[in-house]
Amino acid sequence: MSDTAVLIGLSADPVAPPADLKARLMAQIAVTPQLAPLPAVRPTLTAVPAVTTPQQDASAEAIRTASLGTPTRASTKATARWFTRPASILVAAAAAVALFVGGNILGLSAGNESQQQAAAISAIVAASDYQQAKADVSGGGKATFVWSVGLKKSAVVIDKLPKLAGGKTYELWYIDTASKATPAGIFDAASSGRTVSVLAGAMTEGDTLGITVEPSGGSKTPTTAPIVAVPSA
Structure with missing residues (x-):
């Protein structure tokens, strides 16, 4: 797992x-629930008198083993948590690197996309x-489309997308080589100035990624010409 974390860190330019x-990390830490520390379990050692015979040595070893006692439930949990901690840290670090790299490539920042969107975009960028x-x-x-044919996924980030009048919505489309359009979700312009949307459904090699303006709730087929369309081939 350490090798994987290193490869992820080296897969993109600094x-x-x-x-x-x-500041954002510290603010997130402040509102993230933490596990309470487990109570410390300290064994009580019993004094063992000096021995001079093998039989007495064996008795002393039995006394020492008994004095340590069997592991308690709390000590077992503490041991398990300690030995699994390095792997957990590496997994979390790898995920954080992927999210950080994916977000920065597209100029994203916390607050203008959901965790699910950020994870999807990071997976696409890492493909x-x-x-x-x-x-x-x-x-x-201005729209930036990203996609991975292998993952069959795509997303779009749009700067300064105008808000639509009531009763209208933006709709995403996969348009295949036969010009058949498949709806891939609806969205509204974000108030932050940067709109992020992950296309629903599966992308096919050669698809054109497009956006139209449709009646509220979306349409089964486009009713207007695309306001932007990008071929993936």
């Missing part, structure tokens, strides 16, 4: 952390066949 990273493309959005905004 990125300078945001100035507010420490060996990861690709991305940028395109201007008709009506305003």
Whole structure:
């Protein structure tokens, strides 16, 4: 697992952390529930008199074993927690590196995407066949699409996407080589200025990733021309 953590750390170019990273980490730690410490279990040793015969040696060893006692439930848990801690730390570190790298490649920061979205984008960015493309959005905004054909997943990050009037929504599409459009979810422009959305469903090699403006609730087929479309091939 240590080798995996190192490979993850070396899989991307170094990125300078945001100035507010420490403050955000400390704020998250402050609201994360912590396990209470387990009570310390200290064995009580019984004094053993000096012995001079093999029989007495054997008796002394029995006394020492008895004085230590059998492991308690608390001591067993403490031992298990201690020996599993390094692996847990490595797994958490690897996940944190993946989220940090994936977020910084696209200029994301905590607060403008959900944990699920961040994890999905990080998986896409970490894929060996990861690709991305940028395109201007008709009506305003600039979109960055990311995808992995191997994972059959894609996502989009849009800067300065305009908010729509009531009764309208943005809808994502997979458009195959036969021009058949498959709905991949609806979303609204984020108030933060950067909108993040992971396309639903499975992507197929050669699909075009597109966005249209549709009636609230979405449509089964596009009712307007795409405001942005990016071919994956």
